[in-house]
């Protein structure tokens with residue numbers, strides 16, 4: 001039995017679907033099971049509730065051979081690290097109590113960086129707690145999700161622009177969420193690994209934002225430029241989006257750490273999704289949805 005948290009989220013849904021297709025025995029932990037696809041529910045146990053809840057975890061982890069953990073984003077928390085730990089602590093306790101042999105979690109690249117790193121530091125605090133659970137552990141370590149650009153579909157389409165804090169000419173470490181899910185599913189289905197390891201997940205090539213703009217332009221057939229925003233503007237943007245002061249601080253601190261080189265150079269390159277493939281398969285349909293063909297209403 002493989003237990004999947006956040007099966008309605010971007011990565012969790014892809015992990016669950018990949019394991020379902022492979023015929024794995026699955027248990028899904030979801031706050032609102034009505035949001036799960038019927039095809040998935042037909043082939044899985046479903047436990048209703050949050051994986052921050054010890055009682056839910058107690059039910060979910062009975063007989064579990066592997067567990068996928070993802071801490072949901074929370075843009076209104078008053079303490080970013082405490083938010084991560086509010087999931088990590090009960091999960092670690094339940095893993096220990098049920099003797100779950102293997103745990104795979106989504107963390108962040110750059111672990112080992114000694115300076116403050118905001119959101120990243122909170123994810124690494126989660127790693128430490130999960131590592132203490134007694135299970136074999138894999139910390140999946142992505143950097144920037146290419147899916148973050150989907151928040152900028154409108155400016156890309158309407159103004160021909162996308163904006164980040166990154167240096168236009170410095171390689172941006174990124175990865176498609178499909179590759180994170182594929183890596184997680186592979187580890188969860190494999191009962192042979194032991195010990196604790198960090199597993200970087202990154203695209204085959206790190207493009208600079210200027211190169212990304214060129215690839216986006218070629219894919220969409222319209223000019224799209226990159227605009228570097230200052231950290232002050234970045235902060236203001238998050239403040240006006242309703243994020244809590246703690247989250248705004250953690251996002252800015254993360255951007256500062258990224259500018260300071262928090263991500264190490266790639267030791268091994270994956271054979272995952274290239275940025276051009278991602279633009280073709282994910283960004284383009286989001287920017288220019290295919291019009292629905294007619295039919296009976």
Ligand SMILES: NC(=O)c1ccc[n+]([C@@H]2O[C@H](COP(=O)([O-])OP(=O)(O)OC[C@H]3O[C@@H](n4cnc5c(N)ncnc54)[C@H](OP(=O)(O)O)[C@@H]3O)[C@@H](O)[C@H]2O)c1
Nearest residue numbers: 006007008009010011012031050051071072142143144145
């Ligand atoms: N974006 C990046 O560039 C980046 C980079 C590195 C790491 N990360 C990490 O990646 C993770 C985000 O993954 P994602 O994109 O797959 O997330 P997502 O699509 O936003 O999905 C969030 C999931 O969490 C569930 N959820 C929300 N609140 C919950 C709660 N209180 N208890 C239980 N479940 C809850 C949601 O389900 P319901 O709402 O249906 O209950 C949903 O399934 C975060 O941990 C983030 O720090 C992100």
